[in-house]
Amino acid sequence: MEYWTWWIGAIALGFFTVFYSLFTGKPLGVSGSWLSIARRKDDAILKASIETLARDPNEIKDELMAMTMAEFGEDFAQDEFSTDTTKQNEFDSSTVKITAAGAKLDFTPWTVHAFFLGSMFLGSYLASLSTGEYSLSLELSAMHARIFENTGEAWIALFFGGMMVGFGTQMAGGCTSGHGLSGCAQLIPASLMSTAVFFGSGTALTLLMNFRL
Amino acid sequence: MFKKYLLYGFLGTSMGFILARIGFADYDEINKMFAFIDTRMFLTFAGSVAIIMVVGLVLRSHFPRQDKFFQPGTLPGSMLFGFGWAVTGACPSLVFVQLGQGKIPAVMTLFGIYIGVIFYRKIHSRYLMWDVGSCNSA
Secondary structure, eight states, X not given: OOOOOHHHHHHHHHHHHHHHHHHHSSOOOHHHHHHHHHTGGGHHHHHHXXXXXXXXXXXHHHHHHHHHHHHHOHHHHHHHHXXXXXXXXXXXXXXXXXXXXTOOOOOOOHHHHHHHHXXXXXXXXXXXXXXXXXOOBXXXXXXXXXXXXXXXXXXXXXXXXXXXHHHHHHHHTOOIIIIIIIIHHTTOHHHHHHHHHHHHHHHHXXXXXXXXX | OHHHHHHHHHHHHHHHHHHHHHTTTOHHHHHHXXXXXXXXXXXXXXXHHHHHHHHHHHTTTTSOOOXXXXXXXXXXXXXXXXXXXXXXXXXTTHHHHHHHTTXXXXXXXXXXXXXXXXXXXXXIIIIIOXXXXXXXXX
């Protein structure tokens, strides 16, 4: 496939990320979609919590206050949250402000995230068809076949490599899109460091693998 | 909810198309990028970041903020991801692009990523428990 020049690719990917953020109201982050699928069983709890908060914000507030008192004691809650110093013994939770009250809480189910990821498959398939170069292949690429000499070795490497990708991105709290594109564009120090580290470690291992050839 | 599927479906298809046409899912291109043989991919990535940065500044009141911070897993997790990327040529999105291009071995990568994500969630909820701030999960 003849690939786009760097500046066409940069414009396409840059503006895609911008549109994604503007249309969804969230920064692009694909590892978050994976996380959503991994903890799909929590969707029902999350949805119920959001509905409760939307219906009656005070219900959540009172629950949180009760848990705070159970954990830290009634005195702590009174000292921290009571605004009326003359009524320290008559704590009233309604004096506590809730910043989330009235806010529109968005909930994207794991099925939508799965659909998003699956759609990438379709987009890539269409790109291959548009250039007339779609073909099924048992090799990832010529270079991959040179590095991993037999098919079994290559497939095992891909499985463990995939595990490193899945484990690593969850541990780092982001991937190429979340840290690399969205985070770096906002000059977030953790994202800048993360991006430098995953590019650095990828470079080190690639140079080592290529050196063996 | 149907609108949401439509929106994410359109965005996913666009992203897959763009990544495939850039060549991000091509292992040979990734290998050349990491080995400093070809700077095209680096320039594409850096150019994209620059565009997002400028547009984000212009539209800052409409632009969602990324919630990223240092946590104990940032360094080791990023390092592990880099190693995995060098071996598979894939990140969590590129594996779908590889599959869409007919690369059958990417099934192993997909399976590995899923196991890796599940494995980390189990370890994290039992032993680590710090806030990783993983993006866009709700």
